[in-house]
Amino acid sequence: MAEKIHLNTDHTTGNPKFPPTKSQLRPLYHPQALRTHRNRNxxxxxxxxxxxxxxxLLILILTIAAAACGVFYVMYSPHPPSFTVSSIKVSRFDITSGTSDNEINTRFNFTLTARNPNDDVTFLFDSVSVKAVSKEVEIGDGRMPAFVLDEKNVTWLRAVVVGNxxxxxxxxxxxxxxxxxRLVxxxxxxxxxxxxxIGRMETKKVKIRVVCKGIRFAPHGGKGVVAADTSDVKCDVDVRTKISRWTI
Known part of the structure; x- marks a missing residue:
């Protein structure tokens, strides 16, 4: 007995509908989507x-800057300034009598000599904070004004250190x-x-500390002025100059 085939009929036209072929089931080609993908890539x-x-470019600029700084440093080779204590006069160094025997009063007048060994470098210093220390105890402090140390120049600085x-x-x-x-x-x-x-070029400000050790004197009981011995004084300079930070 023959098998019956049922076809769907389009009610508007009356023509039978056949199932879609394989060619009709293929996805449609979208050239716009392909162009968008290519544009993103x-x-x-x-x-x-x-x-x-x-x-x-960044690596090239850094390389050129490093080379220029190296050439500049070789040409000028800036050296830090040197310092020496020329004299110290002790006008007071005693323990007050009264309610407490642990209060020390001091007064020092000293002269510091600063030297610039460079031919083409000028040092511009801010105001200076001064501190006197004995056996790890701070016994006085003071300040010195700002100053300029020119090329191949020597400057004498005076200050008073007081501790009450x-x-x-x-x-x-x-x-x-x-x-x-005993000797103090x-x-x-x-x-x-x-x-x-150097010329029109200046570095950024950096911190500098100068420590002068070896000052000694005999206590005089608060009578008169005593000149401290500075023959064995040595001053160490700690300066962290960054040659690469130049401004014009």
């Missing part, structure tokens, strides 16, 4: 190229030195900022 490629060129009512412990060696009138050892610290100048 092209934009991504352009971004990568720009990043590579920017990286290359500085409290120390009972077992402090400073107190024992005073009571037993003192170091002086100078803290400031400085910048270098």
């Amino acid at each position: 092209h934009n991504r490629s352009r971004c990568c190229s720009c990043c590579l060129w920017l990286t290359f 009512g500085r409290v120390v412990d009972d077992d402090s060696e400073v107190k024992l030195d005073l009571k037993k009138k 050892m003192v170091s002086v610290e100078f803290d400031t900022k400085v910048k270098l100048k």
